[in-house]
Amino acid sequence: MSISLRQGGLADLEAVYQLNRENFSEYWSRESLFSALESGYDLLLCEAECQVVGYLLSLTVLDEIQIMQIAVFSDYRRQGIASRMTAALAESLTAADHHVCAMTLEVRQSNHAARKLYAGLDFEEVGYRKKYYAPDINGNREDAILMTRYL
Numbered sequence: 313m314s315i316s317l318r319q320g321g322l323a324d325l326e327a328v329y330q331l332n333r334e335n336f337s338e339y340w341s342r343e344s345l346f347s348a349l350e351s352g353y354d355l356l357l358c359e360a361e362c363q364v365v366g367y368l369l370s371l372t373v374l375d376e377i378q379i380m381q382i383a384v385f386s387d388y389r390r391q392g393i394a395s396r397m398t399a400a401l402a403e404s405l406t407a408a409d410h411h412v413c414a415m416t417l418e419v420r421q422s423n424h425a426a427r428k429l430y431a432g433l434d435f436e437e438v439g440y441r442k443k444y445y446a447p448d449i450n451g452n453r454e455d456a457i458l459m460t461r462y463l
């Protein structure tokens with residue numbers, strides 16, 4: 313399979329919205345994604361056969377880059393796409409001699425696939441936010457694990 317990465321923008325909003333909706337229980341509205349892209353969030357896309365099959369949305373805050381969302385279309389998982397997008401983001405920072413010194417993210421405690429992905433990419437678990445996510449149907453709120461990769 314031939315895949316390619318490219319920077320995304322407002323023209324890709326619908327594709328990103330669909331992936332976002334399919335992959336996250338607390339997904340962002342089109343309006344929230346639009347505001348994020350307009351206000352300076354960075355969007356990295358992965359395409360296969362001219363279709364968007366994965367994306368990584370990030371925000372640089374001072375010397376830290378926060379991975380806000382990363383998702384890969386289910387048919388394309390376990391082929392290294394999320395790893396490749398994260399590596400490309402880290403490389404772009406290093407290549408630009410950027411002042412960014414860490415990549416950070418929050419992940420649901422129960423999201424073992426994502427936690428394994430990040431651990432394999434040298435992210436360390438550095439803390440947690442108790443009951444961070446919205447309540448589920450039973451009223452339970454899940455903790456977020458905070459992870460950091462020092463660049």
Ligand SMILES: CC(C)(COP(=O)(O)OP(=O)(O)OC[C@H]1O[C@@H](n2cnc3c(N)ncnc32)[C@H](O)[C@@H]1OP(=O)(O)O)[C@@H](O)C(=O)NCCC(=O)NCCS
Pocket residue numbers: 335336381382383384385388389390391392393394395396418419420423424425426428429430432
């Ligand atoms: C998490 C997610 C982004 C991973 O994308 P991916 O492209 O499949 O990840 P990769 O192929 O780069 O996986 C790299 C490694 O991560 C781990 N991993 C990824 N998915 C896994 C899974 N379902 N179960 C166990 N380990 C997993 C494995 O160690 C894998 O290496 P391997 O395939 O050689 O064993 C994808 O499953 C997804 O979109 N999930 C829904 C959205 C989500 O949870 N995003 C993260 C929110 S914080």
